[in-house]
Amino acid sequence: MNHLAKAGIATLSAGAIGSAGYGGYVYFSKDSFASKLGISLLNLTGDSNEATWGERFKEFNSTTTGLDPSLNKTSIKKWKDLQKWCNDNKNNSFNKGDQKFQNFESFCTWKIGDKITSNIPKDAGPEVDVWKTAHTQLKTRSQGKTLSEKLQTVLTTEAGTDKADQKAMHKWCTDAYKNTWRGNNDETFKEASEYCKS
Structure with missing residues (x-):
């Protein structure tokens, strides 16, 4: 292949890569909602995730602000x-700041709380003693390990007179349960699985 031909290919490649949308190129088409969230998505058809869809529907139904207009409660009356x-x-x-994408992630995905077992239930209130036990065991189980910044703050929270230690443990765990599940290697998932139990 001569130098001119090579140069022509190089120019075409650079143009295709560098000109999103120019001349019909689709090399830089945005990620779709589904491709962005990948394994986090519930099954979008069928009944196999019915119980979890029911949970997402309850969460949707209790949401009063921040909903895209297409999420109309007069038309969305059941999990289906x-x-x-x-x-x-x-x-x-995909557009990270898009309200519709945020709603899609909130209501169409697995949450960490759906995927972990043998942990303290999300409906156990902060006053329940299991959170005290979990905080005590956090101190033992985390020795020699690097914790996320927020969980490290929980670790160093003292009990005081208002049970601040177990309240901090409750808040961290229940917040973690609400996070989108991004696979079993996700750091928040691993920490919640390890430390949110009594």
């Missing part, structure tokens, strides 16, 4: 309606 909304929007282009 929510599942359909998720399926209908799975190919939308």
Whole structure:
């Protein structure tokens, strides 16, 4: 291949890579909602995740602000309606600040709390003694390990007169349960699985 031909290919490649949308190129098309969230997504058709869809529907139904107009409570009356909304929007282009994407992530995905077992239930209030036990065991189980910044703050919280230690443990764990599950190697998932138990 001569130098001119090589130069032509190089120029074409650079143009294709560097000109998103120019001349019909799709090399820089945005990620879709579904491709961005990957394994975090619930099954968007069928009944196999019915119980978890039911939980997402309860969360949707109790949400009063920050909903995209397409999430209309007059038309989304059961979990199947929510599942359909998720399926209908799975190919939308990803934009991190987009309200619809934020809703999609909130209501169409697995949460850490769905995936961990043998942990303190999310509905155990902060006054329940299991959180005190979990905080005490955090001190033992975490020895020699590096914790995330927020969990490190929980670790160093003293009991005081208002049970601040178990309240901090409760808040960290229940907040973690609400996070999107991003696989079993996700650091928050691993910490919640290890430390949110009595």
